[in-house]
């Protein structure tokens with residue numbers, strides 16, 4: 001039975017009412033619904049500027065919503081089957097930061113996979129939480145890191161009974177979904193809340209052929225990029241809350257620490273309308289999307305050469321795949337993913353979602369149709385003909401062990417630093433996080449001791465032309481490290497603190 005509630009768009013209605021009342025604005029923004037900035041109005045359209053309003057009576061207040069924003073948030077919670085929801089206009093990044101700070105005070109531990117998005121590192125720095133990293137599984141053929149196995153989560157929970165939360169990713173950028181339900185059940189058996197980065201899974205609960213959503217799996221907090229896969233405008237996301245392990249009032253208070261007090265109503269309205277559409281027509285829209293993905297996947301398979309990421313049983317740490325993400329490994333075409341991306345852009349005016357050394361990711365969404373997908377297919381089909389096989393990249397060796405953590409990411413971030421040549425930095429504490437793509441796992445995180453193995457491994461990756469990200473030095477030859485003097489000062493301070501707290505008295 002259709003849920004008539006989900007036909008409502010309270011936020012959009014409030015905006016329409018405000019405009020139709022013909023109110024004369026003596027308030028910000030200064031363009032006053034487009035009157036004062038003709039060029040911008042001509043560029044993006046008068047209607048967009050008319051809707052570019054801010055928190056005024058009738059339009060609610062994002063910091064303490066009690067009117068149409070709150071109503072729209074509750075409809076979003078209902079559509080996703082969650083207990084509560086908060087709209088976020090600073091991207092999923094700020095939802096992730098808020099999730100971490102909601103459950104971890106400075107110095108408290110959080111268990112998380114090593115291959116998280118950089119918003120997690122910023123969440124660790126802002127909260128002062130101490131990460132307990134678990135290495136994810138790796139699919140060597142595609143050079144990608146995937147999920148962490150439930151048994152590793154259980155081991156970590158046993159080893160760190162004081163951990164305040166477990167952070168998981170569902171799915172990763174490549175659409176691989178982990179054993180979420182089992183992992184959540186394990187965490188809950190330890191009464192530990194589960195936070196999920198679902199930046200790439202906002203559409204999951206609207207079609208049975210898609211992987212299980214984090215809310216369905218019982219996660220406690222879920223950061224969902226409505227803007228990435230459900231159609232709302234860029235930067236607009238939703239944070240879902242489930243169960244009673246996390247207090248929604250705390251979550252809102254944390255969100256309010258960093259979220260703007262002047263939200264864009266264009267973004268908020270887009271969240272309202274996108275939720276209405278996915279809740280009421282999601283099944284049909286995704287039926288069509290899945291049909292299109294099957295259509296192109298079958299053709300690509302017949303083409304040979306390039307490989308599709310499509311065999312769940314061959315991907316460690318993965319129990320389901322999002323078929324709307326076409327992950328194409330182009331190594332057998334003799335190209336790197338970066339080269340394939342450039343060819344598609346320059347020769348065919350197609351922009352991929354992402355490229356790495358081995359793969360390109362192409363996103364088929366609810367907005368595609370047979371014409372766009374056919375054009376994509378025709379372009380892909382031409383590439384191996386026009387660019388005959390050149391060189392084949394070698395696989396990367398398995399990464400070195402996770403180095404010892406000497407400082408928290410927050411301490412390393414705020415410490416006095418110096419730039420050293422990487423070759424000479426053995427034994428120093430890194431102030432930067434260096435990640436290799438593929439497979440997207442940091443080799444060293446801020447606060448960890450730089451080992452000989454890490455340096456040797458990075459040397460190999462440089463030779464293999466692997467993309468290394470995270471250093472301020474664009475060439476990656478130098479690394480920022482924590483100045484020794486700063487480190488010893490911090491150790492001293494820590495000792496004094498422990499003595500003051502009486503923790504050292506027994507020694």
Ligand SMILES: Cc1ncc(COP(=O)(O)O)c(C=O)c1O
Pocket residue numbers: 090091092093094096117119172173197199200225235237
């Ligand atoms: C896995 C993952 N998490 C979080 C984010 C952050 O989302 P946003 O760009 O909305 O801040 C991204 C962005 O690409 C992502 O890929």
